[in-house]
């Protein structure tokens with residue numbers, strides 16, 4: 122008889138806190154991610170509060186969105202903040218050269234962004250322009266947002282409707298400076314960062330955490346160079362890694378209608394994120410042994426071939442059950458690295474790449490990824506706990522293999538013990554004996570997310586195929602068994 126598969130949680134060995142910003146979001150001026158998807162303008166017939174869609178904001182609030190990164194991405198390095206303030210009708214219209222060549226009318230600027238984060242109850246993460254800006258422009262944006270007393274820029278902010286300084290929690294100096302942000306070498310960027318950061322000044326009580334643009338995918342050279350050479354106004358390094366079914370940039374593979382080989386090729390790649398974070402932490406432990414620097418994984422998620430018929434520059438893609446599992450596997454990895462990883466930002470919040478919400482005119486649907494985020498909300502600011510899976514089966518399709526089950530555990534802020542488990546096997550269910558220390562808990566209660574098809578999705582005008590359902594289990598003869606259907610996520614609170 123095969124040995125039991127066990128999940129053993131050590132509730133008496135608390136680890137680091139899982140920062141709520143691990144559940145952060147990213148909203149870029151890209152396609153309909155902001156315009157249409159969230160911003161419709163105050164004159165729109167679509168119900169809105171000062172231009173922001175009520176339905177979208179309400180759905181995002183359910184996710185307890187802790188933080189939003191804006192205005193890009195690649196867009197950030199062509200964004201000039203002065204064009205996005207003052208009367209909206211007088212703002213310049215530019216070509217969004219990075220994303221689809223469409224008109225950017227600057228209707229959403231600094232004040233509108235801060236209104237959005239206020240409506241969401243989230244923190245603001247602003248990404249500055251190093252690519253086409255100047256240290257002066259960047260420093261003046263910070264002054265405009267944060268200055269308290271009398272200065273021309275602070276007075277201009279007041280004239281534009283915001284008396285008090287905005288709270289800028291995080292500020293990034295450039296984005297992907299190895300690529301769209303300027304095609305720099307890490308040594309050159311490190312010197313640029315040292316130079317520019319010298320002039321980024323704010324009142325002490327409104328100083329953001331300053332973020333340097335770091336590496337991509339499995340490359341940790343940037344983290345090494347930056348952590349060796351930068352000291353001032355330097356709190357965190359960003360890192361980006363997207364997942365493509367083909368494992369390469371082009372062609373990426375479809376978002377739906379894929380074989381099981383592409384299901385596993387996506388999910389198995391999350392182990393690369395895990396090993397990159399282990400490598401990055403080792404680099405930082407060497408160069409920053411006091412653990413002052415934080416890692417912000419501020420772009421991650423699935424990236425597929427664009428939806429047929431869409432503007433390829435809009436990065437429109439479907440969102441299926443596979444994306445929900447991909448997200449949950451990322452969460453489990455991020456929790457395991459919670460001592461250094463203090464923020465992550467899924468790309469992106471609405472209508473772009475691995476979105477939470479897809480909109481069409483005045484309608485919206487909640488994607489499977491949305492539901493994965495919803496299931497994991499109890500982990501925000503929870504204290505991580507060691508969780509080990511014994512006898513974890515190997516899930517194999519063709520030459521690709523991965524552990525069938527992935528788990529995480531934490532003590533929530535409400536004092537409850539939470540467990541999250543993902544069964545990546547697309548065809549086989551799994552049974553997992555849950556132990557807390559040496560004991561079997563009495564019962565568990567929570568939610569389960571699964572569907573019949575690997576590419577099940579929620580589409581406008583059709584009954585949703587992927588929605589969470591209630592899940593519970595009780596101990597029988599001193600054993601509590603979690604039954605996980607094929608391709609599923611379960612998050613439960615443990616009792617007894």
Ligand code: AHR
Pocket residue numbers: 149193194195196296297420468469474
């Ligand atoms: O999220 C889409 C793009 O991906 C971002 O603008 C850029 O930073 C990354 O390459």
